[in-house]
Amino acid sequence: MKINWGTGIVIAFGLFMTFILYFVFEVQSNSKYDNDLVVEEYYKHDSHFQDEMVRIQNAQDLKEKPSIVATNEGVKIIFPNGFKSNDIKGNVLLYRPSNKKFDFNTPIALHNSVLLIPQKKLIAGRWDVTIEWQYDKKSYQTKEVVYVN
Known part of the structure; x- marks a missing residue:
């Protein structure tokens, strides 16, 4: 099967989105990364x-x-x-x-x-x-x- 440039762009874009979403979920779910507000009641x-x-x-x-x-x-x-x-x-x-x-x-x-x-x-x-x-x-x-x- 031959992949044309349009399909390659869609695959690359999908892989990039998966990569970014993985890191977003990792930071939000792992307690090692503290992302609290500086002030509790901002x-x-x-x-x-x-x-x-x-x-x-x-x-x-x-x-x-x-x-x-x-x-x-x-x-x-x-x-x-x-x-x-x-x-x-x-x-x-x-x-x-x-x-x-x-x-x-x-x-x-x-x-x-x-x-x-x-x-x-x-x-x-x-x-x-x-x-x-x-x-x-x-x-x-x-x-x-x-x-x-």
């Missing part, structure tokens, strides 16, 4: 985007901003001395882009204007640190990337 999170922008702008307007430093002891979040440590309330979210199982929240509890997140709670690599806090009836938010060794 649309609910997106509806509060304007509030987040206001908190970020409030933080950028500060003359002295909190700093985030990775040390051998862990990650230190240092608030400026102009803030009263007892009046700062909020949370610190440590987000691990490579695996959401390592994400965790820590309430802000300062000791001499410093919050230390111990090294034993962290694994080496990249961490996205988000600080959301309230001070003097105003909300603030700071985001920064930290690399832990």
Whole structure:
């Protein structure tokens, strides 16, 4: 049987579609390939985007901003001395882009204007640190990337 060019194109197209569909089903069914959303409730999170922008702008307007430093002891979040440590309330979210199982929240509890997140709670690599806090009836938010060794 002789195959003409039209039949060859149809066969090649069919094989290509089978190849692509195999990989789509493999990625969707195999738990080794994690394809979760970054945020669980994406649309609910997106509806509060304007509030987040206001908190970020409030933080950028500060003359002295909190700093985030990775040390051998862990990650230190240092608030400026102009803030009263007892009046700062909020949370610190440590987000691990490579695996959401390592994400965790820590309430802000300062000791001499410093919050230390111990090294034993962290694994080496990249961490996205988000600080959301309230001070003097105003909300603030700071985001920064930290690399832990």
